[in-house]
Amino acid sequence: VTVVAVDAMGGDRAPAATVEGALVAARSGIEVALVGDSAVIQRELARIGATPPGVRLVHAPDAIEMGEHAALEARTRRGSSIYIGVQLVQRGEAAAFVSAGNTGAVFAIALLTLGRLAGIERPALGAVLPLPAGPTLLLDVGANAEVRASHLVQFARIGVAYMQAVGGIPAPTVGLLSIGEEPTKGSHVVIEAHAALATSGLRFIGNVEGRDVFAHRADVVVTDGFTGNAILKTAEGVIDVVFTEMRRVAAGSLPARIGALLMRPALRAMADRTDYRRYGAVPLLGVDGAVFVAHGRSDVQAITSAVVAAARAADRGMRDALARSVAVRDEEAGRTVTKLEERG
Amino acid sequence: VTVVAVDAMGGDRAPAATVEGALVAARSGIEVALVGDSAVIQRELARIGATPPGVRLVHAPDAIEMGEHAALEARTRRGSSIYIGVQLVQRGEAAAFVSAGNTGAVFAIALLTLGRLAGIERPALGAVLPLPAGPTLLLDVGANAEVRASHLVQFARIGVAYMQAVGGIPAPTVGLLSIGEEPTKGSHVVIEAHAALATSGLRFIGNVEGRDVFAHRADVVVTDGFTGNAILKTAEGVIDVVFTEMRRVAAGSLPARIGALLMRPALRAMADRTDYRRYGAVPLLGVDGAVFVAHGRSDVQAITSAVVAAARAADRGMRDALARSVAVRDEEAGRTVTKLEERG
Numbered sequence: 120v121t122v123v124a125v126d127a128m129g130g131d132r133a134p135a136a137t138v139e140g141a142l143v144a145a146r147s148g149i150e151v152a153l154v155g156d157s158a159v160i161q162r163e164l165a166r167i168g169a170t171p172p173g174v175r176l177v178h179a180p181d182a183i184e185m186g187e188h189a190a191l192e193a194r195t196r197r198g199s200s201i202y203i204g205v206q207l208v209q210r211g212e213a214a215a216f217v218s219a220g221n222t223g224a225v226f227a228i229a230l231l232t233l234g235r236l237a238g239i240e241r242p243a244l245g246a247v248l249p250l251p252a253g254p255t256l257l258l259d260v261g262a263n264a265e266v267r268a269s270h271l272v273q274f275a276r277i278g279v280a281y282m283q284a285v286g287g288i289p290a291p292t293v294g295l296l297s298i299g300e301e302p303t304k305g306s307h308v309v310i311e312a313h314a315a316l317a318t319s320g321l322r323f324i325g326n327v328e329g330r331d332v333f334a335h336r337a338d339v340v341v342t343d344g345f346t347g348n349a350i351l352k353t354a355e356g357v358i359d360v361v362f363t364e365m366r367r368v369a370a371g372s373l374p375a376r377i378g379a380l381l382m383r384p385a386l387r388a389m390a391d392r393t394d395y396r397r398y399g400a401v402p403l404l405g406v407d408g409a410v411f412v413a414h415g416r417s418d419v420q421a422i423t424s425a426v427v428a429a430a431r432a433a434d435r436g437m438r439d440a441l442a443r444s445v446a447v448r449d450e451e452a453g454r455t456v457t458k459l460e461e462r463g
Numbered sequence: 464v465t466v467v468a469v470d471a472m473g474g475d476r477a478p479a480a481t482v483e484g485a486l487v488a489a490r491s492g493i494e495v496a497l498v499g500d501s502a503v504i505q506r507e508l509a510r511i512g513a514t515p516p517g518v519r520l521v522h523a524p525d526a527i528e529m530g531e532h533a534a535l536e537a538r539t540r541r542g543s544s545i546y547i548g549v550q551l552v553q554r555g556e557a558a559a560f561v562s563a564g565n566t567g568a569v570f571a572i573a574l575l576t577l578g579r580l581a582g583i584e585r586p587a588l589g590a591v592l593p594l595p596a597g598p599t600l601l602l603d604v605g606a607n608a609e610v611r612a613s614h615l616v617q618f619a620r621i622g623v624a625y626m627q628a629v630g631g632i633p634a635p636t637v638g639l640l641s642i643g644e645e646p647t648k649g650s651h652v653v654i655e656a657h658a659a660l661a662t663s664g665l666r667f668i669g670n671v672e673g674r675d676v677f678a679h680r681a682d683v684v685v686t687d688g689f690t691g692n693a694i695l696k697t698a699e700g701v702i703d704v705v706f707t708e709m710r711r712v713a714a715g716s717l718p719a720r721i722g723a724l725l726m727r728p729a730l731r732a733m734a735d736r737t738d739y740r741r742y743g744a745v746p747l748l749g750v751d752g753a754v755f756v757a758h759g760r761s762d763v764q765a766i767t768s769a770v771v772a773a774a775r776a777a778d779r780g781m782r783d784a785l786a787r788s789v790a791v792r793d794e795e796a797g798r799t800v801t802k803l804e805e806r807g
Contacts, residue, residue: 251708261642264650298605298692306608306689329696333704342693345650348642349690350697352673357701360677364595368729378725385712385719 121430124213127155128182128200129220130417137219138163140422145171149430152177152213154204179203183224185415193224194231201225205232208408214433215409217400217425219417226262233408236442239277241270242405246351252335256282258404259344260351266343268311275321277404277441278339284440285432294327294337296346362390399428409437465774468557471499472526472544473564474761481563482507484766489515493774496521496557498548523547527568529759537568538575545569549576552752558777559753561744561769563761570606570747577752580786583621585614586749590695596679600626602748603688604695610687612655619665621748621785622683628784629776638671638681640690706734743772753781
């Protein structure tokens with residue numbers, strides 16, 4: 120049975136939504152370790168009522184706040200729910216850790232505690248976009264505001280490995296986000312990355328633009344964490360505006376009101392598919408262990424799907440598959456270098 | 464009467480859509496100078512039939528292609544419709560120039576021919592987003608893939624001047640795109656720009672994120688051309704996906720089909736408001752003259768609204784207002800520096 124450690128203290132709606140979300144996941148057969156202030160967690164468990172089997176409680180006396188200047192300082196707070204949750208993964212007591220808490224803190228602690236996979240200099244946050252034509256993994260969506268070309272190539276390798284191992288896509292294609300299709304379009308870093316990806320052995324389809332990301336042009340799209348974050352949040356913002364406007368026009372006339380009523384089930388199904396609460400959570404790719412960051416605004420449903428997604432990824436051997444895949448490629452790259460040296 | 468020069472040869476659907484779009488605008492009383500191969504334009508005019516008064520033809524023997532490596536080479540092609548169109552503005556024979564052609568070429572030629580406004584090192588492309596809560600000017604959306612902090616401050620100044628002069632907003636607010644609200648979030652350039660904007664005298668509201676842009680948090684949002692382009696195209700892509708999906712679910716069941724039929728007028732009105740064809744065109748901000756770039760895929764309606772928007776901007780004295788506003792601020796900045804030096 121897969122054990123998923125859940126940060127009970129992280130997120131805008133913690134601990135109510137985190138504890139309840141974890142319990143819903145536990146009812147589907149996932150073992151859950153709730154990490155946080157045990158008095159607080161027990162109060163929530165009492166409020167909810169029946170605690171399903173397979174729920175464990177791991178006390179953490181400290182909690183890292185959302186707004187806090189987390190990244191550097193967080194690493195020293197060894198009593199925090201994030202630190203203790205990541206440690207469960209490091210010790211093999213949990214197959215994955217899920218937190219809706221401070222992303223910077225999770226990132227810093229995971230990096231410190233679990234370390235990086237061989238061949239990866241900069242771990243990244245990846246978001247799986249649930250597009251009608253199929254999922255696209257966009258990375259980085261916020262961990263690295265600035266990157267080098269070599270980091271973008273590493274994002275591509277780790278992203279491909281993830282979509283193979285967890286997404287079940289045999290040979291994922293890779294696109295490089297830029298502002299034009301031509302290899303010479305974009306910033307200096309992007310132009311350099313284009314050249315490196317073209318000879319990487321990956322299934323590189325070239326540059327993709329903002330609109331291509333949502334047309335499922337590639338299985339994996341790589342970009343720096345600043346642009347990726349802007350893209351992800353723009354998508355959220357646009358969807359919000361469209362659905363708000365739709366509600367407004369639906370209330371505007373009698374025929375529209377009746378029409379909206381008739382369309383409601385279909386529209387709701389569609390809205391659900393694009394809802395961030397169904398994204399599960401974004402994997403932290405490149406650290407040596409399965410760590411997932413859920414949306415800060417996660418409600419019960421969002422936490423549940425995050426825990427389910429983390430358990431599924433762990434079941435599919437995410438950690439080993441990624442480590443193996445990146446290591447093999449690293450070795451290949453090593454061999455290529457050796458050959459070139461022999462020739463030289 | 465305002466004369467708008469229109470690049471008849473630029474865009475995926477030129478010359479048919481450009482000539483016809485310009486004629487529709489001319490019928491509303493705008494004088495139009497069609498710039499391009501006169502034989503080609505005359506053929507289009509003959510096809511369309513009655514040419515309204517106020518339509519002039521300016522021959523340009525050369526046309527710059529869309530895919531071409533335009534920017535540098537374009538400047539030497541003095542017979543191109545873009546070159547000749549920009550020259551009409553420079554000579555005062557046209558109040559504005561509109562092109563759906565190669566953005567890089569328009570940018571390079573406008574910069575060379577018209578020069579920059581005093582105080583502006585890097586002109587930018589600005590997109591006015593037609594949001595339900597009011598328009599937001601996003602800049603840069605593609606002219607400068609890399610920027611310095613001082614450029615972002617200049618984008619803010621010119622953006623505010625544009626929204627005052629053309630948008631009719633007395634005191635526009637400014638947001639800086641970043642990946643978190645805290646002043647310390649983002650790339651080094653963004654962190655530096657935050658500090659500079661905070662003391663700029665502009666109505667700076669701080670960092671805004673991707674989703675805030677579409678919630679109309681600020682009247683003007685500044686970012687580098689790489690991120691701005693990604694945001695704009697992401698918005699287009701997401702809207703495409705949502706409406707495609709909506710058509711799909713609307714066809715999925717009988718109640719949904721009837722509902723869609725009843726909602727159609729309301730949904731169409733809403734779709735129209737978010738349509739790029741209603742954006743008009745994006746102003747090239749910071750060059751000394753009114754130049755607008757329309758979407759490469761512009762159809763007749765898009766060209767018409769671009770010409771109308773350009774004429775309106777010209778009527779409102781865009782060029783002079785911008786030059787005055789930026790120059791005044793530049794002088795103020797100069798005074799501040801002088802004062803600091805006196806103190807020092």
